[in-house]
Amino acid sequence: MSTAKNFSLKRIVIDLPNVINDETMNQFQSELQSVQLGNQIVLNFSQTKKVEKSFFLSVYNLRKQIEQNGGVLVSEHMSLAVKNLFIDAGVIGFLNHVIADDKLLDVKFVQPFIDSTINVLKVQANVDARMQSPVLKKANEEFPGIDIAGVISIVSDSFVGTIAICFSEATFLKICSQIFGEEQKEITSEIVDSAGEILNMIFGGAKAELNKTKKYGIQTALPTIVRGKSLGLSQSVGPTMVLPFETSAGPLHIEIEIVSKGGKNV
Amino acid sequence: MFDTKKSVLIIDDMMMIRKIVKKSLVELDYKNVIEASNGQEAWEILEANVDRIGLIVSDWNMPVMTGIDFLRKVRTTETTKNVPFIFLTAEADMAQVKLGLEVGADNYILKPFSPNDLMKKIEQTYNKIKARTA
Numbered sequence: 348m349s350t351a352k353n354f355s356l357k358r359i360v361i362d363l364p365n366v367i368n369d370e371t372m373n374q375f376q377s378e379l380q381s382v383q384l385g386n387q388i389v390l391n392f393s394q395t396k397k398v399e400k401s402f403f404l405s406v407y408n409l410r411k412q413i414e415q416n417g418g419v420l421v422s423e424h425m426s427l428a429v430k431n432l433f434i435d436a437g438v439i440g441f442l443n444h445v446i447a448d449d450k451l452l453d454v455k456f457v458q459p460f461i462d463s464t465i466n467v468l469k470v471q472a473n474v475d476a477r478m479q480s481p482v483l484k485k486a487n488e489e490f491p492g493i494d495i496a497g498v499i500s501i502v503s504d505s506f507v508g509t510i511a512i513c514f515s516e517a518t519f520l521k522i523c524s525q526i527f528g529e530e531q532k533e534i535t536s537e538i539v540d541s542a543g544e545i546l547n548m549i550f551g552g553a554k555a556e557l558n559k560t561k562k563y564g565i566q567t568a569l570p571t572i573v574r575g576k577s578l579g580l581s582q583s584v585g586p587t588m589v590l591p592f593e594t595s596a597g598p599l600h601i602e603i604e605i606v607s608k609g610g611k612n613v
Numbered sequence: 614m615f616d617t618k619k620s621v622l623i624i625d626d627m628m629m630i631r632k633i634v635k636k637s638l639v640e641l642d643y644k645n646v647i648e649a650s651n652g653q654e655a656w657e658i659l660e661a662n663v664d665r666i667g668l669i670v671s672d673w674n675m676p677v678m679t680g681i682d683f684l685r686k687v688r689t690t691e692t693t694k695n696v697p698f699i700f701l702t703a704e705a706d707m708a709q710v711k712l713g714l715e716v717g718a719d720n721y722i723l724k725p726f727s728p729n730d731l732m733k734k735i736e737q738t739y740n741k742i743k744a745r746t747a
Contacts, residue, residue: 470725471633527632537628544627547674548724551703558706567674567704569626 357386358458366397372405379409384416387478392425398432410480419480456557457481457588457603460510463552464601467545468594472525476594484587490600495519495534496573497546501605504564508605512546518597525596534574543570549601619667620645624655624683625701626675630724634670634701637728641735652678656686663692668735673702673709681716688717697738701726
């Protein structure tokens with residue numbers, strides 16, 4: 348019997364009011380009392396038009412509390428106007444750990460990739476994975492610690508992009524050891540394509556879910572593998588969502604970049 | 614029941630999948646396993662060994678010749694049309710599953726999969742074929 352910890356997080360959505368002021372803040376704080384913070388806490392900004400400054404500090408404290416409890420804080424449906432309030436107040440840094448806009452690259456888009464990653468690693472490799480706080484990577488910025496990556500081009504009826512799964516050599520070898528049931532000491536030609544196949548399975552699961560629920564029409568694609576010591580993966584068009592995972596085989600991360608077919612980053 | 618003197622033909626462009634399917638099959642006592650990395654290579658092996666192949670386990674998305682094109686070729690050729698065929702693919706779209714079954718696949722395994730999933734699907738496939746031919 349496995350004693351491994353179950354890392355899947357429950358998604359708890361907190362609907363925020365039209366105006367966040369001292370009065371509604373008290374309501375928000377009391378709602379939080381009943382929430383178990385070691386989960387994925389989603390702040391739903393869809394109704395929110397105005398935010399008082401006191402809320403920024405609450406978001407900061409909340410994120411700290413959630414992370415201390417092993418959870419993740421994300422936001423969704425935040426309008427550009429509200430996002431600008433964070434920017435004007437000089438606290439946009441708080442949003443580095445928050446999914447910050449209401450377009451394609453929001454939690455509803457990435458959630459199937461998160462679920463599929465956890466499922467593939469568990470079923471195929473018996474590896475438990477838990478997502479850390481997502482971060483936004485700017486165009487041409489590189490995320491450190493990559494020795495091997497699988498990459499798939501995303502093509503749909505209305506957008507294009509890429510998804511990559513990135514491993515350090517140590518994490519990749521541990522995952523492959525689990526998959527093949529024997530210790531892998533180096534990245535040989537026998538195991539190198541596993542980076543692509545793991546991503547292929549993650550992509551296949553997420554694609555089916557997004558095509559079913561959102562009718563995106565995402566097409567099938569073959570993975571490619573990028574390999575080298577301390578690789579840098581950089582996407583040229585715009586911000587990329589980085590989804591870091593802590594796993595029982597070590598850290599890894601997924602990078603997702605999506606742009607509309609007109610070339611505008613979405 | 615599967616004649617263990619016969620071979621299982623595994624087709625996948627990813628060596629990882631070929632290795633784990635082969636390992637699982639050997640553990641399940643299917644000792645003769647032949648590998649191919651795409652539909653074209655698999656077709657050449659099948660044509661030359663038609664009496665030896667007792668089961669085909671094939672990926673869908675592969676370069677050179679895809680799994681569905683390979684299946685069409687298998688099902689429209691007199692000497693190979695009755696070879697049991699299981700798709701093993703990461704494509705979880707129901708429309709694609711339906712298409713595979715319509716073209717003549719006997720069963721479908723979705724990746725990711727455990728050795729237990731593989732064993733159950735093989736058993737299920739043989740039971741289905743047995744019931745159909747009884």
